[in-house]
Amino acid sequence: MERMIPKAESITHLHLLSIVNTEIRKTKKPLIRILDVGCGNGHLIAYMTQALVSLCPSTEFEIYGLDVNDSSVQSENYCLKTNKLLSEKYPEVSWNERITIITSHDRFPFVEGFFDVILSNQVLEHVHNHDLFFSEISRTLKEGGVAAHLYPLRHYFYEGHLHLPLVHKILNYDILYSYIKCLSRLGLGKFKLHKKTTGISLAEYTKAHADYMYFNTNYLSYTETLNLSKKYSLRGSFKYTQEFYGNKLRSLLRLKPKYAYKTKRASLFGWVAIYVLKYLSSVTLFLEKENTYRKYSQADKK
Numbered sequence: 590m591e592r593m594i595p596k597a598e599s600i601t602h603l604h605l606l607s608i609v610n611t612e613i614r615k616t617k618k619p620l621i622r623i624l625d626v627g628c629g630n631g632h633l634i635a636y637m638t639q640a641l642v643s644l645c646p647s648t649e650f651e652i653y654g655l656d657v658n659d660s661s662v663q664s665e666n667y668c669l670k671t672n673k674l675l676s677e678k679y680p681e682v683s684w685n686e687r688i689t690i691i692t693s694h695d696r697f698p699f700v701e702g703f704f705d706v707i708l709s710n711q712v713l714e715h716v717h718n719h720d721l722f723f724s725e726i727s728r729t730l731k732e733g734g735v736a737a738h739l740y741p742l743r744h745y746f747y748e749g750h751l752h753l754p755l756v757h758k759i760l761n762y763d764i765l766y767s768y769i770k771c772l773s774r775l776g777l778g779k780f781k782l783h784k785k786t787t788g789i790s791l792a793e794y795t796k797a798h799a800d801y802m803y804f805n806t807n808y809l810s811y812t813e814t815l816n817l818s819k820k821y822s823l824r825g826s827f828k829y830t831q832e833f834y835g836n837k838l839r840s841l842l843r844l845k846p847k848y849a850y851k852t853k854r855a856s857l858f859g860w861v862a863i864y865v866l867k868y869l870s871s872v873t874l875f876l877e878k879e880n881t882y883r884k885y886s887q888a889d890k891k
């Protein structure tokens with residue numbers, strides 16, 4: 590009998606699950622270790638824990654979470670809530686050992702090659718030191734391991750945190766402040782709603798949100814992302830990006846979600862898709878820690 594796959598609270602969770610399901614089917618390993626970097630409230634971990642058991646009952650999964658305590662994206666002590674949520678749902682797992690909080694300057698507290706899969710959801714646009722982040726992904730992934738990161742690129746037109754167009758492209762603080770104030774005064778973005786619920790003034794709202802954009806976001810471009818992937822010896826592509834939109838469409842049409850994606854794909858279509866989709870919403874960076882030429886050239890020398 591097919592076990593029940595829980596309903597995802599977000600298409601982003603469903604999409605990351607489908608990538609993991611697609612990729613691990615190729616490996617047929619008995620134990621898969623997964624890391625959710627920037628795990629936040631732990632909802633993706635909770636969903637994956639139940640859904641992967643239903644999709645792949647013969648595989649054992651160990652899911653870990655990592656986040657930082659020096660990014661003001663999360664409220665104070667959020668990790669206590671994460672631990673509580675996961676411990677209530679899955680008391681048999683010792684979540685104190687599985688969820689780790691570090692600072693954004695630290696290396697990941699795992700030995701080399703510990704993970705088969707590394708995921709992140711809406712995190713890369715908040716990371717300040719992308720070099721450290723990519724080098725730690727590369728170090729802690731197993732040879733042959735994969736990583737999938739769902740996040741918006743700098744090309745994105747409509748900034749999703751403030752709901753204002755192009756605000757994430759402005760680096761100069763004065764211009765950023767004036768731009769947010771001007772668009773908020775015109776009724777764009779979230780100011781009206783915040784004023785209604787909290788009574789905040791336009792000046793206070795603008796200052797807090799200019800600070801949010803300035804200190805808490807750091808958008809990468811398409812080229813910067815691929816250069817970082819290459820620099821840290823990871824094969825970088827955006828190959829699962831169009832499937833995210835496929836699952837979004839299926840959800841709108843109330844069709845059954847796709848839990849497994851095609852592994853053979855028309856790369857020209859994917860290339861055209863990323864060129865358009867990077868302006869619209871999140872993309873999926875897919876990383877593979879594999880270099881077949883190294884093996885090939887060594888065999889050649891023997």
Ligand SMILES: C[S@@+](CC[C@H](N)C(=O)[O-])C[C@H]1O[C@@H](n2cnc3c(N)ncnc32)[C@H](O)[C@@H]1O
Pocket residue numbers: 626627628629630633655656657660662663693709710711712715716717718722
């Ligand atoms: C928008 S939240 C997303 C949280 C969660 N992934 C989700 O989907 O709900 C961004 C997360 O990235 C985390 N973060 C920021 N910089 C980070 C870094 N350098 N390494 C790991 N996590 C980071 C933040 O603390 C926050 O939890």
